[in-house]
Amino acid sequence: MSRTGVRLRDLLGEALGGIGSRPARTALTVLGTVLGIGTLVTTLGVSATAGNQIAGRFDAATATEVTVTVAVPGAVGRAALGNLRRLNGVTAASGYSRSRKGDELPVRSTLLRDPSRAALRKVPVIGTDTAFPAAARAAVATGRFFDQGHLDRRDRVAVLGTEAARQLGVTRVGNQPAVFVDDQAFTVIGILGTSGRTDQALVNNAVVLPWTTAERTVRAGPVDTVLVTTALGAAPLIAAQAPVALSPNDPLALQVSAPPDPDSLRAGVAQDVSGMLLVLGLVSLVVGALGIANVTLVTVLERTAEIGLRRALGARRRHIAAQFLAESMIVGLLGGIVGASTGILAVVVISVVRDWTPVIDGTLAAGAPLTGALVGLVAGLYPASRAAALQPAEALRGPA
Template sequence: MNGPALRPARLRPADVLRTGASGLRARRTRVVLSALGIALGIATMVAVVGLSTSSRADLLDRLDRLGTNLLTAEAGKNELGQDVQLPKSAVAMVERIGPVQHATATGAVNARVRRSDVVPEELASGVTVQAARPDLLDALGARTSQGSWLDPASERLPTVVLGSVAADRLGITAPGAKILLNDRWYVVTGILAPIDLVPTLDRTALVGFPSAERYLGFDGHPTTVFERSTDASVEAVQQVLARTVNPGNEGSVKVSRPSDALAAKAATDKGLTALMLGLGAVALLVGGVGVANTMVISVLERRAEIGLRRALGATKGAIRLQFLTESLLLSALGGTAGAALGAVATLAFARAQGWTAVVPPWSLAGGLGATLVIGVAAGLYPAVRASRLHPTVALNAS
């Protein structure tokens, strides 16, 4: 009489995990080194995505604060290559454009800037001089970091406000100091905070139009006109601004939107992020090779264990599952550590830069998912190789 057919025992999920983990615990140093390769790859990818996202979010936040409705019109050159002068009434003409909410201007002043009279005149300070109107900061959304800005009274006096970079180059740390513009002493009444939309003004010494005309030989013609209009009308104003600023010679006027430079920077950051993600993927691939190498060596070293388990009735599927589980656990260990390390690095760097830290959840999930794929790919061959070992051959080889 035939008895019931024997069926191989199936390992429960808990048994599979325990068996796979026991193989890792027996080789802790090798496991740590192999997991480190995976961790570095995942940490790089998570940190790159997190820092790029945080930087872009900060940039877009600044764009929202500064607005994208600022346009500039700069004097250029005519067909003969000669500098063109904008009319003194340019600001008044721009203000007549219906949607324009605010218009102001600056004018280039031909003046040398020196810290003191002992500095040789031929030694350049790298600071230019611009005449400015009292309403310039309101139009640009800028502010002073120290001291005060020009007002209707001080714009007529020998007073000057320095851009942030100009103050550093001249060694001025606080208002009240004096500097020489040509041969005239000017008192520094304020220092500007960095101006994101018009960074050229950071390297400028700004004086009032009346003061520049009285003391520095300025002719009173603006060289750059700034205007703000409603958001919906920016495109329309941009089309008519050049011929409004300089009627009959609009071809010599360059009209631009300063916020476009910040938007372009955000787009550039995306391209750099893609490059860095590629480098992170290479690091992850190297880590996967390390895991595969670890698993192959583990199979060679544990042939006696494999032979004994096969002799006691373990199926080929059980052996494959054991080594595949080991590979997955090893990769998951590195992936989890790498995701945590990347998130911590993002938080630390973003805080140091004054950004709001953003770690997209998809980057963490994607990183962990990539480690599982790497774990399967790296452990598949060693697992199949282990399952194909014949019990007798494996025991004799030991």
């Protein structure tokens, strides 16, 4: 008696022959899985793409900004800023002290009796160092910013925020206009542009003085806020290191606000977008699986005589089961491949239309066809067991 093993290649050949004999039906059956896998791949791909897109925009704007608020006055000395600047990833750091909220200093420009202009304004006054424009992301629009020389000499110079300059009627600095802060004259040497930091709208309204000058003239206090800009991706690290660098004795005196981790943000967005569609895709997949199960069952009933013949030719029950499992698995695999392809294509098309960069996970692209095959395999379990259970003598009398 010869052995009764059937080679895998022969088994696959028989399975392919089986599904190839009814191409139209196979195509329709495949379609169910194509829809399911296609929806899943499109959903996951589009949400990953959209999430990446939103997070990307977020990165550029705020993911490089760290703000340290000093809760205990005097916890941060000016010298400590040097420690912060030395950290790898810091591109600019500047500390400032500002006049107390609700107790702003009166500021006016030249003594000109102009009834259309309010004589006195309460304006926040900031005393800071030379790194301020970089750290606050406010370029100098007109004139210049003060330098180390101004600081050392405690020069009575001022730089105006863009909104403060408008309110005070200062438009140019060539004629050396003066502003009076608490009735003390300061020469305006520059006007800042709008600050790029969304958390620092204050900068636009402020009068900015060298901190040495502010200390002497308007009794400005110690550093109460430290602005830091970092290299891309360094913000979370700097946020963790900044308190120790600034206030080694009492890091807890500082409150650090840093942007949320871009990765978690991205995942959050992806989750929001995909929840509903994901459910839809899974439902399609289940429907696809039921389709495969149904068609395979019909096929088993139609091919009863063939099953009988194969049993007469020496096929064991497991050979019959394996053949129908292979057939349903191939149908699922085909659906998975076609579905993954159309899904990826859809993601690319949507990305092109929206001017996005398509993001497709390699695992997703590889896993989708395998998922299809698995779906086919599971769907084939019941029909295959039915086929294997047929009695050969009765099956031979069944429909051809």
